[in-house]
Amino acid sequence: MRIFVAGATGVVGRVLIPQLIAAGHQVSGISRSxxxxxxxxxxxxxxxxxxxxxxxxxxxxxVEAAPDVVMQQLTDLSTADSEATDTVRRLGTxxxxxxxxxxxxxxxxxxxxxxxxxxxDAPADESAPLDRDxxxxxxxxxxxVEALEETAAELRDAVLLRYGVLxxxxxxxxxxxxxxxxxxxxxxxxFLGSVEANxxxxxxxxxxxxxxxxxDALEWPxxxxxxxxxxxxAAREWVPVYAASLGLPAPRPTSGKLDWARGATxxxxxxxxxxxxxxxxxxxxxxxxx
Ligand SMILES: NC(=O)c1ccc[n+]([C@@H]2O[C@H](COP(=O)([O-])OP(=O)(O)OC[C@H]3O[C@@H](n4cnc5c(N)ncnc54)[C@H](OP(=O)(O)O)[C@@H]3O)[C@@H](O)[C@H]2O)c1
Numbered sequence: 001m002r003i004f005v006a007g008a009t010g011v012v013g014r015v016l017i018p019q020l021i022a023a024g025h026q027v028s029g030i031s032r033s034x035x036x037x038x039x040x041x042x043x044x045x046x047x048x049x050x051x052x053x054x055x056x057x058x059x060x061x062x063v064e065a066a067p068d069v070v071m072q073q074l075t076d077l078s079t080a081d082s083e084a085t086d087t088v089r090r091l092g093t094x095x096x097x098x099x100x101x102x103x104x105x106x107x108x109x110x111x112x113x114x115x116x117x118x119x120x121d122a123p124a125d126e127s128a129p130l131d132r133d134x135x136x137x138x139x140x141x142x143x144x145v146e147a148l149e150e151t152a153a154e155l156r157d158a159v160l161l162r163y164g165v166l167x168x169x170x171x172x173x174x175x176x177x178x179x180x181x182x183x184x185x186x187x188x189x190x191f192l193g194s195v196e197a198n199x200x201x202x203x204x205x206x207x208x209x210x211x212x213x214x215x216d217a218l219e220w221p222x223x224x225x226x227x228x229x230x231x232x233x234a235a236r237e238w239v240p241v242y243a244a245s246l247g248l249p250a251p252r253p254t255s256g257k258l259d260w261a262r263g264a265t266x267x268x269x270x271x272x273x274x275x276x277x278x279x280x281x282x283x284x285x286x287x288x289x290x
Pocket of ligand 1 (some may be wrong): 006007008009010011012013030031033036050051052053069073074075076077081092113163164167168170171172173208249277
């Protein structure tokens with residue numbers, strides 16, 4: 001297939017491009033920078049320079065790329081700027097979907113997230129409602145994700161990959177990332193705050209498994225699907241393992257949790273044949289160092 005990737009140079013995109021090429025697809029991608037384009041070419045993809053906020057230019061690019069499928073792996077999170085990411089999810093997805101329609105593309109695979117569900121006692125499956133009553137900043141994120149999913153679903157086929165918290169190279173949880181720095185007590189990492197070993201439950205997914213799901217999703221039916229590992233876990237369980245993987249002391253366990261922090265199940269993705277290389281953060285964190 002011919003695949004056009006927006007977000008091709010991000011933490012998932014960088015891993016996804018070689019996986020798509022290895023699976024025999026012809027891949028093109030967009031980046032705003034010359035360095036991003038050079039990286040894409042080096043990986044064997046066709047590179048276009050452009051900004052997804054430039055609607056008309058994006059239309060021309062997608063016509064030229066002539067894909068069978070567009071992929072949306074866009075965020076703007078390198079400085080944890082949630083407002084910028086809300087905008088790229090809303091407007092970037094809108095422009096990408098309009099460009100796809102204009103080019104006669106009927107299928108999209110888009111990056112959503114698995115921690116936007118309303119509070120609940122157990123990890124959420126895809127039928128759980130989104131957290132539309134959340135406090136303001138979280139509600140902005142949830143609404144941005146909902147807009148992304150609804151816009152993508154205007155195409156005939158739309159697979160919405162609800163990723164858990166990403167870890168692996170280039171992520172916040174990489175050994176050189178801000179979570180590791182926060183655990184080590186580096187104030188420069190402050191945008192993530194502290195890493196607390198409390199009762200909040202999270203579902204992780206390694207970037208290689210997130211990318212593999214996007215490749216697999218080329219053949220999946222439309223709709224949302226959680227892409228999370230097998231082991232949703234409270235911070236008091238995963239933080240000590242994460243700290244040990246970095247050779248750092250674990251913070252003292254604390255009580256309390258964010259009410260929405262419940263994790264998500266991957267039964268649907270697994271039923272479609274997705275097999276994570278890292279079924280648990282227990283082995284995945286340690287593998288970040290190898
Ligand atoms: N589920 C999760 O936990 C989750 C999901 C996503 C990201 N994150 C975290 O966020 C951090 C940053 O992510 P990242 O490295 O992927 O970087 P990023 O800065 O969020 O960029 C991601 C991708 O979006 C593209 N992009 C953004 N705005 C664009 C625009 N206006 N036009 C065209 N392309 C645009 C970027 O392309 P160019 O810059 O090349 O133009 C890049 O390919 C990481 O630490 C990651 O762990 C977490």
